[in-house]
Amino acid sequence: MRRKNRWSACLSTGLMLFTAGIGLAQTKPKVAFVPQIVGIPYFNAMEEGGKDAAEKFGVQFVYTGPTDTNPAEQLRIVNGLIDQGVAAVSLSVLDASSIDPVMKKAKEKGVKIFTSDSDAPKSDREVYVAQALDQDLGYTIIDELAKRIGEQGTIGIVSGEATATNLNTWIGFMQQRVKEKYPKINLLPPQFAGGTAQRAFQLATDLMTAHPDLKGLIAVASTTCPGVAQAIESSGKIGKVVGTGYGSPNTVRAYLNSGAFGFSVLWNPRDLGYLTVWAGKQLIDGKPFAESNSVPGLDQPVKYDSATKVLLLGPPTVFTKENVDQYKF
Amino acid sequence: MSWKRWLFGRRELTLALACVAVAVFFQFLSPYFLTTDNLITILRNSVELLLVSLGITFVLATAGIDIAVGGALGICAIFVGWSVQGGWPLVVVVLIGPLVGTGLGLVSAFLIVQGKIPPIIATLGLFGVYRAAIFLLLGGSWISGLPDTLGPAVNTTIAGIPLTAIYILFFYFIGWVVIRWVPLGIAIRATGGNERAARLSGVSIGRTKFFVYGFTGLLVGCAAFLYVARYRNVETSTGGLIALDAIVASVLGGTSVLGGKANLLGAMFGVLLVRLLQNGFVLIGVPSLWEQVITGVLLIGVLILDALAERSHAQGRPRNRGNAPPWLATP
Amino acid sequence: MVGNAMISAFKQIRFGGLLVLWLVALLIFAVFAPAFFTPANFNSVLQFSTLLALVTLGQTLVVLTGGGGIDLSVGGIVSLSGLVIASLMKAEVPVLIAALAGILSGGLLGSINGFIITRLRLLPLIVTLGTYYAYNGLALALTGGAPISGLPVSFGSLGQQSILAFPLHTLVLVAPIFLVLQFTLNQTPLGRWVYAVGSNEKAARLVGLPVAMIRLGVYSLSGVLAALAGLVADSWLLSARPNIGDNLELLSLTATLLGGTSIFGGSGGLGGSLAAVLFFTSLQVGLQMLNVNSIWQLGLVGIFLIVSVLLDRMIRTAETK
Numbered sequence: 002m003r004r005k006n007r008w009s010a011c012l013s014t015g016l017m018l019f020t021a022g023i024g025l026a027q028t029k030p031k032v033a034f035v036p037q038i039v040g041i042p043y044f045n046a047m048e049e050g051g052k053d054a055a056e057k058f059g060v061q062f063v064y065t066g067p068t069d070t071n072p073a074e075q076l077r078i079v080n081g082l083i084d085q086g087v088a089a090v091s092l093s094v095l096d097a098s099s100i101d102p103v104m105k106k107a108k109e110k111g112v113k114i115f116t117s118d119s120d121a122p123k124s125d126r127e128v129y130v131a132q133a134l135d136q137d138l139g140y141t142i143i144d145e146l147a148k149r150i151g152e153q154g155t156i157g158i159v160s161g162e163a164t165a166t167n168l169n170t171w172i173g174f175m176q177q178r179v180k181e182k183y184p185k186i187n188l189l190p191p192q193f194a195g196g197t198a199q200r201a202f203q204l205a206t207d208l209m210t211a212h213p214d215l216k217g218l219i220a221v222a223s224t225t226c227p228g229v230a231q232a233i234e235s236s237g238k239i240g241k242v243v244g245t246g247y248g249s250p251n252t253v254r255a256y257l258n259s260g261a262f263g264f265s266v267l268w269n270p271r272d273l274g275y276l277t278v279w280a281g282k283q284l285i286d287g288k289p290f291a292e293s294n295s296v297p298g299l300d301q302p303v304k305y306d307s308a309t310k311v312l313l314l315g316p317p318t319v320f321t322k323e324n325v326d327q328y329k330f
Numbered sequence: 331m332s333w334k335r336w337l338f339g340r341r342e343l344t345l346a347l348a349c350v351a352v353a354v355f356f357q358f359l360s361p362y363f364l365t366t367d368n369l370i371t372i373l374r375n376s377v378e379l380l381l382v383s384l385g386i387t388f389v390l391a392t393a394g395i396d397i398a399v400g401g402a403l404g405i406c407a408i409f410v411g412w413s414v415q416g417g418w419p420l421v422v423v424v425l426i427g428p429l430v431g432t433g434l435g436l437v438s439a440f441l442i443v444q445g446k447i448p449p450i451i452a453t454l455g456l457f458g459v460y461r462a463a464i465f466l467l468l469g470g471s472w473i474s475g476l477p478d479t480l481g482p483a484v485n486t487t488i489a490g491i492p493l494t495a496i497y498i499l500f501f502y503f504i505g506w507v508v509i510r511w512v513p514l515g516i517a518i519r520a521t522g523g524n525e526r527a528a529r530l531s532g533v534s535i536g537r538t539k540f541f542v543y544g545f546t547g548l549l550v551g552c553a554a555f556l557y558v559a560r561y562r563n564v565e566t567s568t569g570g571l572i573a574l575d576a577i578v579a580s581v582l583g584g585t586s587v588l589g590g591k592a593n594l595l596g597a598m599f600g601v602l603l604v605r606l607l608q609n610g611f612v613l614i615g616v617p618s619l620w621e622q623v624i625t626g627v628l629l630i631g632v633l634i635l636d637a638l639a640e641r642s643h644a645q646g647r648p649r650n651r652g653n654a655p656p657w658l659a660t661p
Numbered sequence: 662m663v664g665n666a667m668i669s670a671f672k673q674i675r676f677g678g679l680l681v682l683w684l685v686a687l688l689i690f691a692v693f694a695p696a697f698f699t700p701a702n703f704n705s706v707l708q709f710s711t712l713l714a715l716v717t718l719g720q721t722l723v724v725l726t727g728g729g730g731i732d733l734s735v736g737g738i739v740s741l742s743g744l745v746i747a748s749l750m751k752a753e754v755p756v757l758i759a760a761l762a763g764i765l766s767g768g769l770l771g772s773i774n775g776f777i778i779t780r781l782r783l784l785p786l787i788v789t790l791g792t793y794y795a796y797n798g799l800a801l802a803l804t805g806g807a808p809i810s811g812l813p814v815s816f817g818s819l820g821q822q823s824i825l826a827f828p829l830h831t832l833v834l835v836a837p838i839f840l841v842l843q844f845t846l847n848q849t850p851l852g853r854w855v856y857a858v859g860s861n862e863k864a865a866r867l868v869g870l871p872v873a874m875i876r877l878g879v880y881s882l883s884g885v886l887a888a889l890a891g892l893v894a895d896s897w898l899l900s901a902r903p904n905i906g907d908n909l910e911l912l913s914l915t916a917t918l919l920g921g922t923s924i925f926g927g928s929g930g931l932g933g934s935l936a937a938v939l940f941f942t943s944l945q946v947g948l949q950m951l952n953v954n955s956i957w958q959l960g961l962v963g964i965f966l967i968v969s970v971l972l973d974r975m976i977r978t979a980e981t982k
Contacts, residue, residue, distance in 0.1 A: 040566040042471045068956050077709045081949045084702050102821050163806020164904050192618045198563040203375045207612035210368045227474050227563040255475045447970045458963025465956040587787050622798025629791035637781035
């Protein structure tokens with residue numbers, strides 16, 4: 002009897018202290034970011050940026066995401082975060098309509114919901130923190146490639162998941178650019194490699210076999226860059242085929258140096274994560290975005306377009322053999 | 331005997347013919363198909379699946395199943411990748427894959443033999459565990475941009491024959507020897523054919539199963555080594571559902587999921603057929619998204635043809651389609 | 662005597678094993694994530710469990726009929742029927758008809774499985790593996806990976822609305838279907854037949870039960886349930902994605918096994934499966950509240966599966982001693 006009493010006393014005191022502790026810890030507002038999938042370097046970099054910003058701006062950063070590119074999973078996580086009382090939730094949208102079901106709930110609870118890295122433009126999100134405009138991303142990669150292959154020839158595309166909206170948007174802009182500006186370029190329909198280097202390698206190799214006069218290969222999605230680059234290397238086509246893709250300097254450095262990749266187009270995902278958390282803090286504090294914002298910690302001022310509610314990190318960066326060593330991400 | 335029976339009675343032959351037919355078909359539509367380069371590329375890209383399918387064929391022969399091989403492949407690849415990154419001595423790099431793989435295979439065997447858990451449940455559970463382990467080991471990032479130290483292992487050719495072909499032939503030869511000539515091979519087929527009878531005849535079921543899963547693990551480890559050597563990248567999705575692809579290839583090759591037989595040559599041609607189709611489609615411009623459908627239809631088609639052939643072949647013979655199929659059975 | 666008492670204690674643990682695990686999890690949530698116990702969260706858990714619940718009910722029935730019964734193609738059926746419904750709706754077909762068409766297509770896809778398995782006496786594992794590739798691949802290939810979005814907002818009520826913290830689809834679909842199936846399974850001759858076929862096929866055949874028909878029916882029903890899940894998914898997200906059904910096959914199989922249904926067929930039931938589904942979902946939601954990476958869940962579930970079967974085995978051996 003007595004032992005039980007002592008036990009329950011200890012337990013309840015412990016619980017009380019704990020809940021008090023949790024209560025105290027709750028004073029810092031939480032800003033969350035939900036990537037499309039956890040476990041890939043790109044989003045890990047965003048996470049790091051987010052953590053840095055959280056420290057600097059006095060918020061708690063929550064980073065959690067699906068283990069598969071499954072919009073239902075993403076939705077569940079976002080939903081859970083709203084229930085938890087996170088002040089601002091951002092996500093890299095997998096499917097535009099996967100954010101709508103929770104939009105109403107978020108507004109009711111006063112939770113600021115916004116997008117980053119990949120958008121759902123038709124939803125009522127507070128802001129879209131964009132790395133670069135989708136159009137710019139698509140156009141730049143084609144323009145740079147065209148420069149290097151002489152505005153004519155066949156170009157292949159190896160994409161990641163067929164179901165990723167942002168990737169398909171970029172491909173769409175690529176196709177548009179080619180149609181408008183480079184009629185002599187034959188842009189092949191995209192092949193989808195899923196998430197593995199092996200499949201990307203296989204598809205890239207097969208494309209080069211199918212079109213011996215292939216001049217360029219675009220790896221859409223950071224996950225396909227290694228496979229495509231290696232395919233170019235292994236097939237001995239360095240110099241004949243110009244590889245490129247949306248890959249980070251660390252990922253593509255080796256390939257830029259070997260010549261498999263002529264260049265790569267990206268932005269700094271760390272900065273993007275950083276900006277996302279800053280934006281979340283602004284939303285929580287109710288501070289509107291100016292046309293040009295100077296964000297402590299970021300070198301360049303960040304532009305904001307109030308018509309589309311887009312916060313733009315900056316123009317896409319083109320990495321080449323010459324400048325790749327300046328960047329460490 | 332009728333030429334039909336001779337030709338189609340042996341699955342490997344049928345598949346080989348199918349491969350030739352497919353090759354001719356694609357060559358017709360794309361002149362680049364039957365080039366040495368392309369064929370060697372196809373071979374090099376199929377190594378992992380060929381090795382895993384060999385193991386799966388053995389497993390299926392015992393009326394077992396192993397869904398976890400994909401996860402095991404990933405884990406082995408991580409270790410190989412780490413050893414390359416860490417600049418460890420070549421001996422370690424070469425051996426660590428097979429060692430880890432064999433270890434993981436023995437874990438499966440342990441659960442199945444000692445734990446008496448039906449193979450599908452044991453390996454299904456382990457698959458989840460392995461996938462989680464991969465995430466934890468990688469810490470959320472990939473192993474990428476590995477130096478090309480292992481390149482020669484996969485990229486060299488000796489007198490025009492790629493080294494990878496030699497690996498494949500080597501392992502398949504060993505497998506063939508075991509299945510055909512070594513008592514263990516007979517034990518494997520006996521276990522699959524009728525486990526109870528096998529045990530009564532004195533076959534050591536436990537040891538047989540340990541061998542089969544361990545051997546598969548070894549092959550998975552080797553496949554992981556070759557994977558890292560060729561693609562120089564290990565990501566969280568490495569390995570994935572390769573188990574299913576391997577089962578498809580084995581079944582196409584004539585190995586029955588019910589156990590009792592193992593058609594190694596068939597499995598090899600099964601893999602090659604699938605890979606030829608994949609390659610061919612890209613070459614003729616069919617979107618790669620249609621591959622899965624083709625694989626599925628191919629599998630079902632083969633199953634139906636098989637069943638019909640057996641029907642007309644063995645009218646009236648009692649079939650053992652009793653209760654639970656052997657691979658669910660427990661000792 | 663002591664042995665018997667211990668055995669019945671173990672039995673209770675086995676039946677309650679899942680419940681015990683669940684209680685432990687709930688306790689942990691209670692202490693570390695009290696937000697778990699709000700009506701809003703309760704609603705969320707039910708919301709997110711519907712897809713898996715519907716598919717698992719079908720999977721359980723399939724497994725119950727024995728003969729190595731398994732349906733790996735359910736994910737593909739969910740995706741495909743979801744696509745059928747969505748494309749019909751975009752073509753201005755009235756909602757009800759589109760839904761019916763989708764459900765019929767699911768039944769059709771499921772009966773293809775059943776037909777091949779029963780007519781040709783093939784192993785379900787390998788047949789549904791083939792249809793897994795075929796159906797999933799078809800969903801991807803036909804859409805090129807792109808979702809069909811922009812479904813009419815009015816359609817969203819099924820998937821998105823709730824009454825008193827219970828999502829509409831739980832009230833209108835999951836609960837009634839579960840009750841009907843449970844009743845049929847336990848109180849009607851048809852249900853007894855299902856169990857009979859699962860526990861001893863030869864005997865069932867000798868007694869004159871239409872084994873093939875029952876199995877065919879079960880696979881078709883699994884297809885119908887998968888189609889219903891596709892319907893709910895479409896309504897919920899107001900779009901149809903070709904990969905919405907991903908992973909559902911392995912998850913539903915795990916839930917079925919975890920819920921106490923034997924992989925050999927003949928024993929187990931829907932109640933356990935449903936409990937397992939709710940357990941999964943609440944675990945997912947709860948872990949996420951604790952900010953634990955969802956990858957742990959994969960591993961934990963795998964371990965649960967193995968442990969529960971081990972326990973089961975130990976109890977069986979103890980019983981037969």
